[in-house]
Amino acid sequence: MTSYCNAKCGACARNLNGGATVPGLKLQHFDTDVWHELAEQTAGSLQKLSLNGNWGDPGMHPQLISMLETWLTFHDDCDIVIHTNGGMHKPNWWEELADTLKNHRHRVIFSVDGIGKDHELYRRNTSYNRVIENLKAFNSAGGNSEWIMTLWDHNYKDVDKAKALATMLGCYWFQTRRNNSGDICPIRDDKGRELYTLTAKEANKHGKFESVSLPNLKFVNKFSKRKDFEDQTISKCPWYNQFEVQIDPYHRVWPCCNISIYGHIEGWPRNPTIDQSKILYDDFNDLTKHNIYDILDHEWYNDTLSDAIENAKYAVCRNNCDVHKY
Numbered sequence: 001m002t003s004y005c006n007a008k009c010g011a012c013a014r015n016l017n018g019g020a021t022v023p024g025l026k027l028q029h030f031d032t033d034v035w036h037e038l039a040e041q042t043a044g045s046l047q048k049l050s051l052n053g054n055w056g057d058p059g060m061h062p063q064l065i066s067m068l069e070t071w072l073t074f075h076d077d078c079d080i081v082i083h084t085n086g087g088m089h090k091p092n093w094w095e096e097l098a099d100t101l102k103n104h105r106h107r108v109i110f111s112v113d114g115i116g117k118d119h120e121l122y123r124r125n126t127s128y129n130r131v132i133e134n135l136k137a138f139n140s141a142g143g144n145s146e147w148i149m150t151l152w153d154h155n156y157k158d159v160d161k162a163k164a165l166a167t168m169l170g171c172y173w174f175q176t177r178r179n180n181s182g183d184i185c186p187i188r189d190d191k192g193r194e195l196y197t198l199t200a201k202e203a204n205k206h207g208k209f210e211s212v213s214l215p216n217l218k219f220v221n222k223f224s225k226r227k228d229f230e231d232q233t234i235s236k237c238p239w240y241n242q243f244e245v246q247i248d249p250y251h252r253v254w255p256c257c258n259i260s261i262y263g264h265i266e267g268w269p270r271n272p273t274i275d276q277s278k279i280l281y282d283d284f285n286d287l288t289k290h291n292i293y294d295i296l297d298h299e300w301y302n303d304t305l306s307d308a309i310e311n312a313k314y315a316v317c318r319n320n321c322d323v324h325k326y
C-alpha cells in the first residue's frame with residue numbers, strides 16, 4: 001500500500017539496522033484510482049486481501065480506510081488481513097478502521113514486541129503506550145485483532161504476561177515468532193553509529209513459539225462466507241499453488257514477496273539471482289499501464305518464470321522455497 005513507515009525496526013529491509021532509510025527507496029503511496037480499478041476488475045473473484053509491508057506499513061497510507069471501503073464494495077466476501085506496527089494515528093482512527101471492517105471477515109495483526117519499553121527496543125520510533133491505546137480502541141469498536149510478538153532475549157520470558165494482557169485488551173489471537181535476523185541484530189542511529197545490539201540466542205533456543213486463539217474469540221467467523229480452496233500442487237512455487245501474488249506500492253505485480261523485494265530500490269540490492277534485466281526495466285507488470293489479467297497472462301509469468309521455477313534457475317526460489325531441479 002505504501003513505502004512510508006513511522007517505525008524503524010532493526011531488521012527491516014527499508015532501513016539500515018534501525019537507522020537511516022535505505023538509500024534509493026522511493027517513497028510512494030498506492031494510487032487510489034489504480035486501487036479502484038483493481039478492485040473493480042477483480043470484483044468477487046478474490047478470497048483474501050493481505051496488506052503487509054515489504055517497504056512500509058499499510059497504516060501509513062492516508063487513504064487506507066476509504067480504500068478498504070472501495071475494496072469491500074467490490075469484494076464483500078473477501079477476507080482482509082492487515083499487518084501493522086499500530087503506532088501511527090490516534091485511537092479514533094483505529095475506531096473508524098474497526099467500524100469499516102467489523103461486518104466483514106478480517107484480522108488486524110499488531111506487532112507488539114514485549115511489555116513497556118522492551119517493545120520499543122526493536123520497534124524503534126513507536127511508542128508502546130500509543131500502540132496499546134490504539135489496539136484497545138480498535139478492539140472496543142468491534143475490530144478483530146491479533147497480538148504478534150517477535151521474541152528476543154530481553155522479552156521471551158514475558159510471553160505469558162503479554163498473552164494475558166492481549167486477552168484483557170480484547171484481542172482474539174496471540175502469536176509469538178522468531179526474528180528474521182538470527183541470534184544478533186545490531187541497532188544503529190541515522191548516521192550508522194551502533195547504539196546497541198539485540199540478541200536472540202536464548203530466545204531462539206528456549207522461546208515458546210505459538211499461534212493461539214484467545215478466549216475472547218467467540219463469533220469471529222460469523223461473517224465468513226469464504227470457501228477454502230485446496231492448494232494446487234502442480235507447481236514448485238508455493239505462492240502459485242496458493243493462488244497468491246504480491247503487489248507493491250509502485251503498482252507492480254510480482255509472483256511473491258521474495259521477488260518483489262528486488263524490484264524497486266535502484267542500485268540495491270543488486271541481486272544476480274533473478275532475471276532483473278527483464279523485471280526492472282520492463283513495465284509489463286505495472287498496473288498503471290496494464291490490467292491485472294493481462295499482466296498475469298504475460299510471457300514473463302507464463303514462460304520465463306515458469307521455466308525458471310521448473311528448472312530451479314533462480315537462487316531466490318532455491319533459497320526461499322527450497323526449489324530444486326528434480
Ligand code: SF4
Pocket residue numbers: 005006007008009012013014053054055056057084085
Ligand atoms: S513496521 Fe514494518 S515496514 Fe515499518 S520499519 Fe517495521 S518492519 Fe519495516
Ligand code: SF4
Pocket residue numbers: 236237238239240255256257258259309316317318320321323
Ligand atoms: S521465491 Fe520463487 S518459488 Fe518462492 S514463492 Fe517466489 S517465485 Fe515462488
